[in-house]
Amino acid sequence: MDDITEFQENYLRMLKEKEQEELAKNADTITAFKKFMADKDVKLTDENFKYFQTIGIVATYPNIISYLHPSLVPDKEGLLDFKNLQQSFERKRFLNGYLYAENFMLMAHPYFRRGFHGVNNYAPRFVELFWNYDNPNIDTYISLDTDRVRINVDDSSYMEFDTWYGAKFDRNIESITDGTVKLRPPMDIGSSLNSFFFRDAYALDIKWATKDRIKSFQAEEFKTEEIKLSKYGKEYYPVRYIHAEYDLEKKEFRHFDGAIHFYTETEYYSRRDSDFNYNNKSSNHIKTLSEKLYKMNGQVGIDIWIEFSSHFLTGNPLVFEYFEGKYPKHIDEMLEKVRLRRNEETNSA
Numbered sequence: 081m082d083d084i085t086e087f088q089e090n091y092l093r094m095l096k097e098k099e100q101e102e103l104a105k106n107a108d109t110i111t112a113f114k115k116f117m118a119d120k121d122v123k124l125t126d127e128n129f130k131y132f133q134t135i136g137i138v139a140t141y142p143n144i145i146s147y148l149h150p151s152l153v154p155d156k157e158g159l160l161d162f163k164n165l166q167q168s169f170e171r172k173r174f175l176n177g178y179l180y181a182e183n184f185m186l187m188a189h190p191y192f193r194r195g196f197h198g199v200n201n202y203a204p205r206f207v208e209l210f211w212n213y214d215n216p217n218i219d220t221y222i223s224l225d226t227d228r229v230r231i232n233v234d235d236s237s238y239m240e241f242d243t244w245y246g247a248k249f250d251r252n253i254e255s256i257t258d259g260t261v262k263l264r265p266p267m268d269i270g271s272s273l274n275s276f277f278f279r280d281a282y283a284l285d286i287k288w289a290t291k292d293r294i295k296s297f298q299a300e301e302f303k304t305e306e307i308k309l310s311k312y313g314k315e316y317y318p319v320r321y322i323h324a325e326y327d328l329e330k331k332e333f334r335h336f337d338g339a340i341h342f343y344t345e346t347e348y349y350s351r352r353d354s355d356f357n358y359n360n361k362s363s364n365h366i367k368t369l370s371e372k373l374y375k376m377n378g379q380v381g382i383d384i385w386i387e388f389s390s391h392f393l394t395g396n397p398l399v400f401e402y403f404e405g406k407y408p409k410h411i412d413e414m415l416e417k418v419r420l421r422r423n424e425e426t427n428s429a
Contacts, residue, residue, distance in 0.1 A: 095133070102131040106232055113139055113231045116183060120147045129231075134201045137232040139184070145226050148184060152224075157372045159221035162210075175237055176211040177202045178230065185230040189223040189373055191340055196309050196318055198228070206391040210374065218378035223371070251382055253295060253326055260355040261286040263398040266415060271304070273418065277397070277411055280304045284398040287356035290328070297324040300341065301393050302352045309342070316342035316369070322389050324380075333385050337375035338392045341368040 103110070103126075114124045122141060130138050145152050149168065154160050169179035169186060179186040190198035192207050202208075210222065250256075263284040265274050274280065282302040289296050301320040309318045319341040327334050343351065347366045351358055359365045374392075376384075386403060393399045397411050406412070 098133065099131040102137065103129065106131075106137050109137065109231055110139075113183060117141075117147065122147050132199045134199060135187075136230050136236060138228050139231050140228045143226050144229055145186060145224060148181070148229065154223075155221070157221075157375070159223055159372060159375060162220040162222050165222070171211060172235065173212055175235055176208040180233060183231065183233060185233055187225040187228060187230060190225055190228075191223075191318075191371070191373055195307070196340070198225070203394040206388065206394060209388060209391055213384075215378070215384075218376050218380055218384075221375045223373045253382070254328055254331075256288050256295070258288050258290050258295075260357060261402065262355055263401055265398065269415070269418060273414070274304070275306075277414055279395040280307050281396045281398055282352055284393070284396065284402065285355055286402065293328045294334075295326040295328055297326065298322065298356060299389070299393070300356070301396060301398075302348075305348070311342055311369070314344075316344060317348040319343055319348075319368075320393055321370070322392060324385055324389075330379075333376075333380035333382070335375070335377050336380050336385055336388070337372060338388075339370050339372040341370050343368055 110126075110129050117124050117139075122144075124139065124141060128140050130140065132138060141147075151168070152160060152165075165179055165186075169181055171179055177188040177192065188202065188207050188210075190196065192202050194200035194203045210220070213220065263286075265278045265281055269277075280303045282304045285300045285302070287298045289298075299320075299322040303318070305317070307318065309316050321339045321341045323335075323337050323339075324333050325335040326332070343366075347368060350364065351366055354361070376388075390399050390403070397407050400406075400408050407415070
Protein backbone atom coordinates (compact mmCIF):
# COMPACT_ATOMS: atom_id res chain seq x y z
CA MET A 81 0.00 0.00 0.00
CA ASP A 82 2.91 2.33 0.80
CA ASP A 83 4.37 1.70 -2.68
CA ILE A 84 1.03 2.60 -4.28
CA THR A 85 0.78 5.76 -2.23
CA GLU A 86 4.33 6.75 -3.15
CA PHE A 87 3.63 6.07 -6.82
CA GLN A 88 0.48 8.20 -6.71
CA GLU A 89 2.32 11.02 -4.97
CA ASN A 90 5.10 10.95 -7.55
CA TYR A 91 2.58 10.91 -10.39
CA LEU A 92 0.65 13.87 -8.98
CA ARG A 93 3.92 15.73 -8.44
CA MET A 94 4.88 15.07 -12.05
CA LEU A 95 1.52 16.39 -13.28
CA LYS A 96 1.92 19.54 -11.17
CA GLU A 97 5.43 20.14 -12.49
CA LYS A 98 4.20 19.64 -16.05
CA GLU A 99 1.37 22.12 -15.45
CA GLN A 100 3.75 24.77 -14.14
CA GLU A 101 6.06 24.18 -17.09
CA GLU A 102 3.25 24.56 -19.64
CA LEU A 103 1.80 27.63 -17.93
CA ALA A 104 5.22 29.28 -17.98
CA LYS A 105 5.73 28.32 -21.63
CA ASN A 106 2.38 29.92 -22.50
CA ALA A 107 2.81 33.02 -20.30
CA ASP A 108 2.55 35.41 -23.26
CA THR A 109 -0.66 33.76 -24.45
CA ILE A 110 -2.15 33.97 -20.95
CA THR A 111 -1.16 37.63 -20.56
CA ALA A 112 -2.68 38.49 -23.94
CA PHE A 113 -5.91 36.72 -23.04
CA LYS A 114 -6.10 38.56 -19.70
CA LYS A 115 -5.86 41.87 -21.58
CA PHE A 116 -8.44 40.69 -24.12
CA MET A 117 -10.91 39.89 -21.31
CA ALA A 118 -10.11 43.12 -19.42
CA ASP A 119 -11.35 45.00 -22.48
CA LYS A 120 -14.64 43.16 -21.90
CA ASP A 121 -14.68 44.23 -18.21
CA VAL A 122 -13.69 40.77 -16.99
CA LYS A 123 -10.65 40.64 -14.73
CA LEU A 124 -8.79 37.32 -14.82
CA THR A 125 -5.92 36.33 -12.55
CA ASP A 126 -3.46 33.45 -12.68
CA GLU A 127 -5.98 31.42 -10.68
CA ASN A 128 -8.30 31.42 -13.70
CA PHE A 129 -5.82 29.45 -15.82
CA LYS A 130 -5.04 25.75 -15.67
CA TYR A 131 -3.19 23.27 -17.83
CA PHE A 132 -4.57 19.79 -18.52
CA GLN A 133 -2.58 17.38 -20.66
CA THR A 134 -5.83 16.12 -22.16
CA ILE A 135 -6.95 19.62 -23.23
CA GLY A 136 -4.26 22.31 -23.03
CA ILE A 137 -4.33 25.78 -21.46
CA VAL A 138 -7.83 26.47 -20.16
CA ALA A 139 -9.30 29.79 -18.99
CA THR A 140 -12.12 29.40 -16.48
CA TYR A 141 -14.71 32.03 -15.55
CA PRO A 142 -18.49 31.80 -14.90
CA ASN A 143 -20.28 31.81 -18.26
CA ILE A 144 -17.15 33.04 -19.99
CA ILE A 145 -18.48 32.29 -23.47
CA SER A 146 -21.21 34.93 -23.08
CA TYR A 147 -18.50 37.59 -22.63
CA LEU A 148 -16.45 36.27 -25.52
CA HIS A 149 -19.36 36.13 -27.94
CA PRO A 150 -22.60 37.79 -26.71
CA SER A 151 -24.61 36.15 -29.50
CA LEU A 152 -24.09 32.75 -27.87
CA VAL A 153 -27.53 32.59 -26.29
CA PRO A 154 -28.75 29.04 -25.70
CA ASP A 155 -32.33 28.00 -26.22
CA LYS A 156 -34.66 27.16 -23.32
CA GLU A 157 -33.04 23.72 -23.07
CA GLY A 158 -29.53 25.16 -22.81
CA LEU A 159 -28.55 24.14 -26.35
CA LEU A 160 -26.97 26.08 -29.21
CA ASP A 161 -27.71 25.73 -32.91
CA PHE A 162 -24.67 23.92 -34.32
CA LYS A 163 -25.09 25.36 -37.81
CA ASN A 164 -25.17 28.90 -36.41
CA LEU A 165 -22.06 28.16 -34.35
CA GLN A 166 -20.19 27.20 -37.52
CA GLN A 167 -20.96 30.60 -39.04
CA SER A 168 -18.91 32.30 -36.31
CA PHE A 169 -16.40 29.58 -35.42
CA GLU A 170 -14.27 27.18 -37.42
CA ARG A 171 -14.89 23.45 -37.12
CA LYS A 172 -11.91 21.20 -37.84
CA ARG A 173 -12.62 17.57 -38.60
CA PHE A 174 -9.40 16.29 -37.02
CA LEU A 175 -9.98 17.96 -33.63
CA ASN A 176 -13.52 17.13 -32.66
CA GLY A 177 -15.29 18.81 -29.77
CA TYR A 178 -13.66 22.20 -30.40
CA LEU A 179 -14.74 25.32 -32.30
CA TYR A 180 -11.98 27.76 -33.24
CA ALA A 181 -11.92 31.54 -32.83
CA GLU A 182 -8.83 33.74 -33.26
CA ASN A 183 -7.60 33.52 -29.65
CA PHE A 184 -9.78 30.89 -27.98
CA MET A 185 -11.57 27.62 -28.65
CA LEU A 186 -15.07 26.70 -27.54
CA MET A 187 -15.47 23.16 -26.21
CA ALA A 188 -18.33 20.66 -26.11
CA HIS A 189 -19.95 20.14 -22.71
CA PRO A 190 -17.79 18.25 -20.15
CA TYR A 191 -20.53 15.64 -19.69
CA PHE A 192 -19.47 14.31 -23.10
CA ARG A 193 -16.08 13.50 -21.58
CA ARG A 194 -15.07 10.19 -20.05
CA GLY A 195 -16.64 9.66 -16.65
CA PHE A 196 -18.49 13.01 -17.04
CA HIS A 197 -15.27 14.64 -15.78
CA GLY A 198 -14.04 17.95 -17.16
CA VAL A 199 -10.34 17.00 -17.29
CA ASN A 200 -10.82 13.82 -19.32
CA ASN A 201 -10.82 13.37 -23.06
CA TYR A 202 -14.10 13.12 -24.92
CA ALA A 203 -15.60 9.65 -24.74
CA PRO A 204 -15.40 8.24 -28.23
CA ARG A 205 -17.14 8.35 -30.48
CA PHE A 206 -20.24 10.50 -30.12
CA VAL A 207 -18.55 13.91 -30.33
CA GLU A 208 -16.59 12.82 -33.40
CA LEU A 209 -19.80 11.72 -35.12
CA PHE A 210 -21.65 14.90 -34.17
CA TRP A 211 -18.81 17.21 -35.27
CA ASN A 212 -18.54 15.55 -38.69
CA TYR A 213 -22.23 15.07 -39.39
CA ASP A 214 -23.81 17.20 -42.11
CA ASN A 215 -27.39 16.84 -43.28
CA PRO A 216 -29.35 19.83 -44.62
CA ASN A 217 -32.62 18.19 -43.55
CA ILE A 218 -31.66 17.93 -39.87
CA ASP A 219 -31.24 20.80 -37.41
CA THR A 220 -28.57 19.92 -34.86
CA TYR A 221 -28.07 21.48 -31.43
CA ILE A 222 -25.29 20.97 -28.89
CA SER A 223 -24.45 21.86 -25.30
CA LEU A 224 -21.15 23.68 -24.76
CA ASP A 225 -18.76 24.14 -21.86
CA THR A 226 -19.99 27.61 -20.88
CA ASP A 227 -17.45 28.27 -18.12
CA ARG A 228 -14.22 27.23 -19.85
CA VAL A 229 -12.38 27.89 -23.12
CA ARG A 230 -9.06 26.64 -24.41
CA ILE A 231 -6.67 29.49 -25.25
CA ASN A 232 -3.71 27.71 -26.90
CA VAL A 233 -5.28 27.89 -30.34
CA ASP A 234 -3.52 25.15 -32.26
CA ASP A 235 -4.20 21.64 -33.48
CA SER A 236 -2.50 19.76 -30.64
CA SER A 237 -4.51 17.00 -29.01
CA TYR A 238 -4.11 14.13 -26.59
CA MET A 239 -5.14 10.92 -28.31
CA GLU A 240 -6.79 7.97 -26.61
CA PHE A 241 -7.96 4.79 -28.26
CA ASP A 242 -11.17 3.02 -27.52
CA THR A 243 -13.11 0.03 -28.83
CA TRP A 244 -16.49 0.87 -30.25
CA TYR A 245 -19.11 -1.07 -32.08
CA GLY A 246 -21.45 -0.28 -34.94
CA ALA A 247 -24.96 -1.40 -34.10
CA LYS A 248 -27.46 -3.12 -36.35
CA PHE A 249 -31.18 -3.24 -35.79
CA ASP A 250 -34.43 -4.55 -37.20
CA ARG A 251 -35.50 -1.71 -39.48
CA ASN A 252 -39.17 -2.66 -39.23
CA ILE A 253 -39.77 -0.41 -36.24
CA GLU A 254 -43.52 -0.51 -36.87
CA SER A 255 -43.55 -4.15 -35.74
CA ILE A 256 -41.89 -3.47 -32.38
CA THR A 257 -44.33 -4.14 -29.57
CA ASP A 258 -44.95 -1.26 -27.18
CA GLY A 259 -43.60 -1.89 -23.71
CA THR A 260 -40.47 -1.89 -21.59
CA VAL A 261 -37.17 -3.74 -21.91
CA LYS A 262 -34.45 -4.12 -19.27
CA LEU A 263 -30.94 -5.34 -19.89
CA ARG A 264 -28.37 -6.17 -17.21
CA PRO A 265 -24.77 -7.36 -17.30
CA PRO A 266 -24.28 -11.05 -16.35
CA MET A 267 -24.88 -11.56 -12.65
CA ASP A 268 -22.01 -14.06 -12.29
CA ILE A 269 -19.13 -11.64 -12.96
CA GLY A 270 -17.46 -9.57 -10.30
CA SER A 271 -17.49 -5.81 -9.97
CA SER A 272 -13.95 -5.44 -11.40
CA LEU A 273 -14.88 -7.27 -14.62
CA ASN A 274 -18.12 -5.34 -14.86
CA SER A 275 -16.20 -2.11 -14.49
CA PHE A 276 -13.67 -3.05 -17.16
CA PHE A 277 -15.82 -4.74 -19.79
CA PHE A 278 -19.24 -3.16 -19.17
CA ARG A 279 -18.07 0.37 -18.23
CA ASP A 280 -19.75 0.11 -14.80
CA ALA A 281 -23.15 -0.54 -16.39
CA TYR A 282 -25.87 -1.59 -13.98
CA ALA A 283 -28.87 -1.67 -16.33
CA LEU A 284 -30.19 -0.37 -19.61
CA ASP A 285 -33.90 0.45 -19.61
CA ILE A 286 -35.86 0.94 -22.83
CA LYS A 287 -39.47 1.84 -23.54
CA TRP A 288 -41.47 2.01 -26.78
CA ALA A 289 -44.89 3.68 -26.89
CA THR A 290 -47.22 4.63 -29.76
CA LYS A 291 -49.69 7.52 -29.97
CA ASP A 292 -51.27 9.20 -33.01
CA ARG A 293 -48.98 7.51 -35.55
CA ILE A 294 -45.86 8.52 -33.62
CA LYS A 295 -43.81 5.79 -31.95
CA SER A 296 -41.63 7.13 -29.15
CA PHE A 297 -38.41 5.60 -27.85
CA GLN A 298 -36.84 6.19 -24.45
CA ALA A 299 -33.68 4.73 -22.93
CA GLU A 300 -31.96 5.23 -19.59
CA GLU A 301 -28.48 3.89 -18.83
CA PHE A 302 -27.88 3.24 -15.12
CA LYS A 303 -24.31 2.91 -13.87
CA THR A 304 -23.24 1.18 -10.66
CA GLU A 305 -23.47 3.11 -7.41
CA GLU A 306 -19.78 4.08 -7.55
CA ILE A 307 -20.41 6.53 -10.40
CA LYS A 308 -21.48 9.90 -9.01
CA LEU A 309 -21.39 13.57 -9.97
CA SER A 310 -21.53 16.80 -7.99
CA LYS A 311 -23.96 19.46 -9.22
CA TYR A 312 -25.09 22.63 -7.45
CA GLY A 313 -23.25 21.41 -4.36
CA LYS A 314 -25.16 18.12 -4.18
CA GLU A 315 -24.17 14.57 -5.10
CA TYR A 316 -26.12 12.80 -7.84
CA TYR A 317 -26.11 9.54 -9.79
CA PRO A 318 -25.85 10.44 -13.52
CA VAL A 319 -28.06 8.49 -15.92
CA ARG A 320 -27.74 8.98 -19.67
CA TYR A 321 -31.13 9.41 -21.32
CA ILE A 322 -32.21 9.14 -24.97
CA HIS A 323 -35.56 10.16 -26.42
CA ALA A 324 -36.71 9.83 -30.03
CA GLU A 325 -39.96 10.13 -32.00
CA TYR A 326 -40.53 7.92 -35.05
CA ASP A 327 -43.12 8.88 -37.69
CA LEU A 328 -44.86 5.65 -38.67
CA GLU A 329 -46.11 7.11 -41.95
CA LYS A 330 -42.85 8.69 -43.11
CA LYS A 331 -40.80 5.81 -41.65
CA GLU A 332 -38.16 8.07 -40.15
CA PHE A 333 -37.41 9.77 -36.86
CA ARG A 334 -38.60 13.38 -36.67
CA HIS A 335 -36.88 14.17 -33.35
CA PHE A 336 -33.95 12.72 -31.39
CA ASP A 337 -32.26 14.06 -28.24
CA GLY A 338 -29.99 13.04 -25.41
CA ALA A 339 -29.60 14.25 -21.85
CA ILE A 340 -28.29 13.40 -18.39
CA HIS A 341 -30.81 12.66 -15.65
CA PHE A 342 -29.49 13.37 -12.17
CA TYR A 343 -30.89 10.97 -9.57
CA THR A 344 -30.62 11.57 -5.85
CA GLU A 345 -29.50 8.58 -3.78
CA THR A 346 -33.09 7.73 -2.79
CA GLU A 347 -34.34 8.09 -6.36
CA TYR A 348 -31.47 6.04 -7.77
CA TYR A 349 -31.97 3.03 -5.49
CA SER A 350 -35.74 3.20 -5.92
CA ARG A 351 -35.59 3.34 -9.71
CA ARG A 352 -32.63 1.26 -10.96
CA ASP A 353 -34.25 -2.14 -10.35
CA SER A 354 -37.61 -1.00 -11.71
CA ASP A 355 -38.44 0.22 -15.25
CA PHE A 356 -39.91 3.20 -17.10
CA ASN A 357 -43.31 2.45 -15.59
CA TYR A 358 -42.03 3.13 -12.07
CA ASN A 359 -44.09 6.31 -11.66
CA ASN A 360 -47.23 4.44 -12.72
CA LYS A 361 -46.60 1.74 -10.13
CA SER A 362 -45.40 3.85 -7.19
CA SER A 363 -46.97 6.68 -5.25
CA ASN A 364 -43.48 8.19 -4.79
CA HIS A 365 -43.14 9.75 -8.21
CA ILE A 366 -39.65 10.58 -9.46
CA LYS A 367 -38.98 13.74 -11.44
CA THR A 368 -35.24 14.08 -11.79
CA LEU A 369 -33.08 17.08 -12.44
CA SER A 370 -32.16 16.93 -16.13
CA GLU A 371 -29.70 18.58 -18.49
CA LYS A 372 -30.05 18.15 -22.25
CA LEU A 373 -26.82 17.66 -24.22
CA TYR A 374 -27.91 17.44 -27.85
CA LYS A 375 -30.93 17.20 -30.15
CA MET A 376 -31.74 16.65 -33.81
CA ASN A 377 -34.95 17.75 -35.51
CA GLY A 378 -35.89 16.87 -39.08
CA GLN A 379 -35.54 13.78 -41.23
CA VAL A 380 -33.43 11.57 -38.98
CA GLY A 381 -32.80 8.17 -40.56
CA ILE A 382 -32.73 4.90 -38.64
CA ASP A 383 -28.99 4.44 -39.25
CA ILE A 384 -28.22 7.88 -37.80
CA TRP A 385 -30.40 7.23 -34.76
CA ILE A 386 -28.73 3.86 -34.12
CA GLU A 387 -25.21 5.17 -34.59
CA PHE A 388 -25.58 8.25 -32.40
CA SER A 389 -27.50 6.32 -29.72
CA SER A 390 -24.80 3.65 -29.59
CA HIS A 391 -21.96 6.15 -29.24
CA PHE A 392 -23.76 8.39 -26.77
CA LEU A 393 -23.98 5.31 -24.51
CA THR A 394 -20.32 4.74 -25.24
CA GLY A 395 -18.61 1.48 -24.37
CA ASN A 396 -21.72 -0.22 -22.98
CA PRO A 397 -22.14 -3.74 -24.48
CA LEU A 398 -25.78 -3.72 -23.37
CA VAL A 399 -26.54 -1.31 -26.21
CA PHE A 400 -24.94 -3.69 -28.68
CA GLU A 401 -26.90 -6.56 -27.15
CA TYR A 402 -30.20 -4.71 -27.63
CA PHE A 403 -29.63 -3.80 -31.27
CA GLU A 404 -27.71 -6.95 -32.25
CA GLY A 405 -29.20 -9.61 -29.98
CA LYS A 406 -25.83 -10.66 -28.56
CA TYR A 407 -22.71 -9.31 -26.87
CA PRO A 408 -19.68 -8.24 -28.91
CA LYS A 409 -17.40 -11.18 -29.68
CA HIS A 410 -14.65 -10.22 -27.21
CA ILE A 411 -17.17 -9.96 -24.37
CA ASP A 412 -18.49 -13.46 -25.09
CA GLU A 413 -14.94 -14.80 -25.18
CA MET A 414 -14.14 -13.12 -21.87
CA LEU A 415 -17.27 -14.52 -20.20
CA GLU A 416 -16.47 -18.01 -21.49
CA LYS A 417 -12.93 -17.88 -20.07
CA VAL A 418 -14.11 -16.58 -16.70
CA ARG A 419 -16.76 -19.28 -16.35
CA LEU A 420 -14.39 -22.03 -17.52
CA ARG A 421 -11.76 -21.00 -14.98
CA ARG A 422 -14.39 -20.84 -12.23
CA ASN A 423 -15.61 -24.36 -13.06
CA GLU A 424 -12.03 -25.66 -13.02
CA GLU A 425 -11.42 -24.10 -9.61
CA THR A 426 -14.68 -25.57 -8.29
CA ASN A 427 -13.88 -29.06 -9.59
CA SER A 428 -10.36 -29.01 -8.15
CA ALA A 429 -11.52 -27.87 -4.71
